[in-house]
Amino acid sequence: MRGLARYAWRSLVARPARTLLTILGIAIGVAVLVAALGVDSGLDVSIDRTVASMVGRADIRVAAFAETGLSAASLAQVEGVPGVALAAPVIERRTFLGSEAGRPVSTEPVTILGVDPSLEPRVRDLTLVRGTALAAGDGPVVLVTERLAASDAVDVGDSMVILGAGAPLRVKVAGVLAGDGPEVGSSGRTVVLPIRTAQALAVADGETMPDALAGISRIDVVLAAGATPDAVIATMGRTLSVEPYVLSVPRDVAATLRASTADVRATMALLAAITLFAAAILILNTMSMTVVERVRELGLLRAAGAGRGQIVHVVVMQALVLGAAGSVAGLLLGVMLAEVAAAWLRASGSLELDGPSISPAVLLAGLVTGLAITLVAAVEPARRAAGISPVAVMRVRADPGSLVRAHTGWLVAVVAVIGVVAVLLMPGGAADRSGPVRALVVYAILLTAVLLTPALLGPLARVVGLPFAAFLRLEERLARAAIRRDPSRTALTVGALIVGLAMVVALASVAGSARNTATSWLADVVPGDEILTAIAPAPVGDGGVDRQVAAIDGVLRATPLASFDLAFDGTRLEAVAIRGADFLADGRLVFTAGDRATALPALDAGGAAILPASRAARLGIGLGDAIAVASGAGLVQLRVVGLVDRSFPGRSGDAVLVGWGDAVDHFGVAGADSIAVRYAPGRQAEAQPQVEALARELALTAAPISRVAGAVADALDRLFGLLDLLALAAVVIASLGIVNTLSMNTWERVRELGMLRAAGMSRSQVWRSVLVEAGILGAIGALVGSIAGVAIGALLAGGGASGWSGVVVPWPAIGLSLVLGVALAMLAAAQPARMAGRMSIVAAVRGE
């Protein structure tokens, strides 16, 4: 075997360009896989860190359901539950810091965490970098995070002013917490202070501070040894009766976070699998070409007594060398790509991600997958090579390669292996089980497109060749003849391009759909040109913020909005309190059932709700049905008076719409989270500065709708930019395949080209014919890929968490893929075209 191993090695070395390009193709496929796995692991690590930061050592969290929070009575009940060793209350608020002389003015809000200094350290570590910790009985002293200390130029010993419902509170900085502190999602701007001090911030002027603790946002529970969360939760369910609450355990928090990242992970995993598919096509094509090129030698080896197994061994050894080299290179490339991907995702702001996590398991998975796919792709060419009969080879003088053309049907087996790898290795972050099914359908669409290509080659080549034929008739005819010479090879070459470009188009379609979904609610739902956001509930009604804004000349309407949660049939539903009359006047909301003229006033009258159609369908609720939702005093019946196409987006779908009266009377809504400001026609320019000045006075953040939409679009563009980069990896692999194929096609046609040259064809005509061949291949790839991409885009967009948003045909992306396909293919053909043009006529006719 050693001797034939030498032959196998030399066979690879004899074609250095093809060997290197194939290795590069495998490397790119493995790199994308490693990057996807690394980012996925990194997200898991970040999520675990986040959960640990959020819940610390708490085993259970009891969170307030209503805006008013939990009372001391609830705290006492929690403490009394058997199995509870520790119940640490926390008050969490958002507010602003007051200005201080000599310090930069900060317009960014801060998160206030009011904790029990004696209990909190037993739940989580508050690591100080300087200063001292809070102590029980402390007065107005605070801990600030390092980031806040740096941005606002405060340090130990400095005083700060915290704005509250009443008079601003002056506090002293006792210590600085490491990093961003314990509160996730606060952008590192967190102030930790004693819980009673935090409670005082909620006391308005003229009110007295209650003796008992109140307004508790959450209670973190540490269990006694031997107690289990499930048992304690069951007891709490029977025991806690003062206010509505939500129970969660760390795994629930982690699951929620994982679910929020599921779409991105699943898409990255899908792209990794698609890239591996493209790499597998490249390998299958390359090994097939190698067999075709060496068919006489292999026949000779058979005639000299080599067995079928030895021939298989030769081909498999070559595949192993390619696979090993490509996989190792891919690991190195993948580590770098993972860093790039992680940095990109962080910059997009869409995910909390510290960095990729490249564990030995990830590297091993990349290595094994690269080798496995290379070997699987090489099996069929090896089998065909082993089937070479020495007699048949010697008999077929003109085109012995015709005995061993590639069988594209073997791609089914390759895809099956990739599918198995994907299932075994790919992230399971998505709770939605349809994810793997969707991925399989995507593979099926791509595989079908590739397998149909040989049958469609002729007509497709004729169609896409028309532009070339208009100017380069001879070259176009030669190119089409060359393409039809080996349909299976052409199909494999174009197949990789189809795969890559289909994903580019699909991602553009999904991005367009996501953009539409994300911004359509702004147009369909929000009754305003500008949104004023409050960090604490803003008073509404007489003397309220909405009346003050509406009083400004040029303002047509100021609509208060408040988000809260409803408990319905064991499910937590997001809800938004609205003023129906404002929405009716503004013409917002698209009703799919019910009459807007009666439904919106019914909200204001009370006892009614408007549901988003998708939510209603999931819950099995129809127009006219009554839903019983939990309130502080028991169950409240709300009659469904309308179904709308879109509502305000929530965590798990669009929100239920409830009237202000019901929200305040039954569900503890204390004020508006935001005010939608509608300007009178033509008056925005004059009224907007006054509105924004008032907003600053009232500690509201103003944002024009256009800016909100732009921010959403920007975030989506950044995220999809990364995914496009990964999809382009498959296109690059396809380009490598085109180089190989055109080189091979030129080699096979050397006698034919020599004869044409001898008959008077110029060098430039020869290389133009190769370029036109590449251009036609690229155009076929782009055309078929675009059709497949639109179908895949529709499939992926329909399965996202945000629901179906219709098919978006991304015409710009289709145009781009056409240009990209043709340009890349012709670029890849440059060297083979040059070789063909420089061929010696004498050597060519002799067949050397």
Place this chain on the structure above:
Amino acid sequence: MTPQLPQVPVTRSMFGTGTRPALPILEARMLTKQYRMPGEVVEAVRGVTLGVMPGEFVALMGPSGSGKSTLLQLLGGLDRPTSGEVLLEGEPIGRLSDSDATRLRRERTGFVFQSFNLVPLLNVVENVGLPFTIAGQDPRSAELAGRIREAIALVELTGKERHKPDQLSAGERQRVAVARAIVTRPALLFADEPTGNLDFTTGIDILNALWRTCVDRGQTVVLVTHDAKAAAYADRVFVMQSGRVQDEIALGRRDDHGAAPLIARLAQLGL
């Protein structure tokens, strides 16, 4: 056709003692090969019976399409007959399994083809030693290296051991092919139009090389050719026409390889 001894005295005995074995080393009995084409059945070989004695140099001669190459492939075990039998050293080889046929080619037969005989990536020594490599043996071992050197010397290519095929002339490449075919000392050496792609002088070199293997080493050679001058090297010539052996011409072992007697006989046959 009944196998016969040459009709002229053997000028050089293969065995030194003048003893001649009674059985042929290679026999064909009523060999037939049919190919099914669309709408018709083509009989490339029709009921051929012949025998080759050990150490003999025989030629299968005939025009293009006479079935000589097909017959060679059947005799060499490269292809299976439609009917009839091929016996090599008394053992039937016409219906061997693929693995047995492979072992046959590895151990008991050698082939020289008209073209594409060498592996371009291997040098002369490696090409000649290819059968040992395929058999899992180490061609660099003392014994096998000696045999390789001997085969290279026999075809007069000593000094060019490290040359790659593209550094050799066409004739030299074909001589390497001859060396490879004989290095395992096969029972039979089959040569299918080995001079077809060569000029006259170079072709003579190849034929001389084949003849030397026969004379110096007692190699049994079966040559397929359409060229009377090449066939004149043989001890016996089977003339083929339309898939049958039309005639058998015994030329005997001659040093001069003159083609005149053969050509005269062919003229008598109207060929």
